[in-house]
Amino acid sequence: MKSMIHVAFGVAMAFLVSMPASWAQSTGHKMISPNDLLWSDVPSLPAGAKIAVIEGPMNEAVPFTVRLKFPANYQIPAHWHPAVERVTVLSGTVNMGVGDKLDMQQSMTLSPGSMMILQPKTNHYVFTKEETIVQLNGAGPWAVTYVNPAEDPRNK
């Protein structure tokens, strides 16, 4: 099993790579349209998800705003984060449950406009049935820790 430092570093590198240089260097005022988003892979999530970093970086103690795009029939096994997670559904549908193991019979359905706020270290899981885009707001340093390390895509 990898150490937390390795996990955090991996997450940080993924987000640094995906942040456009012009955004990273600008201060203050920012206007973003969907066409500006640069999507890249997310090593901390099962293959298929894409991330676009709008504000960050997620590995520093600053506020962040990112978009995550999930394909249809996508699953994120039970995991937790070190800080409050704020999820707003922009398109599609998110099925989210709280618990130590993904259970498709136990979930809440979040449609566009819905929001979910999860406290730190709350075990939760996600699955989709259609392509879905969510916006994630929080404060770094961010990390994804899987309840079952064998389900961590970085360990595969």
Ligand SMILES: [Cu+2]
């Ligand atoms: Cu999460």
